Amino acid sequence: xxxxxxxxxxxxxxxxxxxxxxxxxxxxxxxxxxxxxxxxxxxxxxxxxxxxxxxxxxxxxxxxxxxxxxxxxxxxxxxxxxxxxxxxxxxxxxxxxxxxxxxxxxxxxxxxxxxxxxxxxxxxxxxxxxxxxxxxxxxxxxxxxxxxxxxxxxxxxxxxxxxxxxxxxxxxxxxxxxxxxxxxxxxxxxxxxxxxxxxxxxxxxxxxxxxxxxxxxxxxxxxxxxxxxxxxxxxxxxxxxxxxxxxxxxxxxxxxxxxxxxxxxxxxxxxxxxxxxxxxxxxxxx
Amino acid sequence: xxxxxxxxxxxxxxxxxxxxxxxxxxxxxxxxxxxxxxxxxxxxxxxxxxxxxxxxxxxxxxxxxxxxxxxxxxxxxxxxxxxxxxxxxxxxxxxxxxxxxxxxxxxxxxxxxxxxxxxxxxxxxxxxxxxxxxxxxxxxxxxxxxxxxxxxxxx
Numbered sequence: 001x002x003x004x005x006x007x008x009x010x011x012x013x014x015x016x017x018x019x020x021x022x023x024x025x026x027x028x029x030x031x032x033x034x035x036x037x038x039x040x041x042x043x044x045x046x047x048x049x050x051x052x053x054x055x056x057x058x059x060x061x062x063x064x065x066x067x068x069x070x071x072x073x074x075x076x077x078x079x080x081x082x083x084x085x086x087x088x089x090x091x092x093x094x095x096x097x098x099x100x101x102x103x104x105x106x107x108x109x110x111x112x113x114x115x116x117x118x119x120x121x122x123x124x125x126x127x128x129x130x131x132x133x134x135x136x137x138x139x140x141x142x143x144x145x146x147x148x149x150x151x152x153x154x155x156x157x158x159x160x161x162x163x164x165x166x167x168x169x170x171x172x173x174x175x176x177x178x179x180x181x182x183x184x185x186x187x188x189x190x191x192x193x194x195x196x197x198x199x200x201x202x203x204x205x206x207x208x209x210x211x212x213x214x215x216x217x218x219x220x221x222x223x224x225x226x227x228x229x230x231x232x233x234x235x236x237x238x239x240x241x242x243x244x245x246x247x248x249x250x251x252x253x254x255x256x257x258x259x260x261x262x263x264x265x266x267x268x269x270x271x272x273x274x275x276x277x278x279x280x281x282x283x284x285x286x
Numbered sequence: 287x288x289x290x291x292x293x294x295x296x297x298x299x300x301x302x303x304x305x306x307x308x309x310x311x312x313x314x315x316x317x318x319x320x321x322x323x324x325x326x327x328x329x330x331x332x333x334x335x336x337x338x339x340x341x342x343x344x345x346x347x348x349x350x351x352x353x354x355x356x357x358x359x360x361x362x363x364x365x366x367x368x369x370x371x372x373x374x375x376x377x378x379x380x381x382x383x384x385x386x387x388x389x390x391x392x393x394x395x396x397x398x399x400x401x402x403x404x405x406x407x408x409x410x411x412x413x414x415x416x417x418x419x420x421x422x423x424x425x426x427x428x429x430x431x432x433x434x435x436x437x438x439x440x441x
Binding site: 030031032033034062063064109110111112113114115117141142143144145146148149168171172175176178179180181182183186187242245246 | 300301302303304307332333335338339377378379380381382383384385386388389412413414415416417419420439441
């Protein structure tokens with residue numbers, strides 16, 4: 001099947017908002033609860049550590065928006081101006097948008113069918129005044145449905161560097177992730193690579209390593225080999241990750257010595273390299 | 287097709303990956319061990335986990351006069367299961383459907399599966415509060431579900 005494409009006028013509008021020279025990374029998984037939002041937040045913090053880079057984090061998980069809490073922005077509201085909706089800024093160079101900022105109470109359920117969700121996602125892309133950004137990170141809900149089709153369709157007018165797909169080592173997760181990989185192929189979305197989260201646990205007391213989610217079918221490594229996609233890295237379980245998420249703090253800053261931080265940083269670097277290389281390949285071809 | 291079902295239970299969570307499908311499976315097995323007739327309806331169309339959890343991922347569904355015949359698990363056919371997992375040509379095929387198509391299949395799953403007489407029908411759902419949830423509740427309303435079990439983790 002061909003990648004879905006926006007009508008021309010709409011495409012021009014979106015292109016104007018999201019200017020060229022920008023890198024867009026979609027964070028996907030077929031499976032829920034594997035650490036997409038955690039990874040999106042960490043990636044955003046990691047990229048924004050370079051103060052010269054302007055980073056935007058867009059949360060299109062309409063029913064279960066985790067990003068506001070993870071970024072310590074719960075309770076923030078979105079402001080309108082002449083140039084559109086203002087993102088909520090964590091740092092000067094890190095702006096965030098999520099349906100979470102539009103709710104009157106954090107426990108309000110967003111009980112919307114597909115078309116209404118699609119409408120909001122379009123608004124997020126068209127009406128948010130991101131300014132000049134270097135990286136747009138898009139956090140998605142689990143699955144292969146409206147939100148995923150819509151974001152690929154609406155961004156087809158501009159440029160998506162690719163998708164980072166998150167999984168855990170279990171076959172139950174990989175089963176859904178293979179579907180997500182097929183989704184990417186179907187809509188012609190390049191795959192930057194796969195991240196395996198919750199990959200082993202090192203006890204802080206006895207330092208022994210345990211597999212909490214055993215890779216009964218070879219984990220992400222085997223799946224990536226079989227499907228010819230890159231394994232960007234494995235991130236071990238660290239209880240500090242969950243705590244940082246709950247508290248809205250950057251795990252990379254809170255636990256700089258953790259093996260998980262080292263893994264995250266390596267993965268972030270590989271993503272940056274992928275984006276930069278792609279950019280210079282395209283410039284050459286022009 | 288649902289008139290022979292005594293109790294309908296939904297297993298929900300807002301959040302993904304907390305163990306909804308695992309709980310559905312264990313609950314079904316526990317009820318079956320307790321001598322009850324049990325069915326599981328898996329309405330997670332994008333990420334159906336129940337077939338693998340019950341080791342029936344390679345089975346297929348067949349039609350009969352009253353509709354689709356569920357897959358029966360175990361030698362004594364103790365647990366009846368319906369999932370989109372059984373309708374895929376290949377297990378890795380992505381179900382890339384927008385809401386209306388998902389809604390249509392869920393309606394079929396509710397009205398067109400020949401469950402027979404069951405004591406419990408457990409409905410496994412995907413994360414969220416969207417098409418699948420709205421359609422499932424609407425389709426089941428007439429049959430007065432017993433209620434919902436909500437699953438979470440401590441975070």
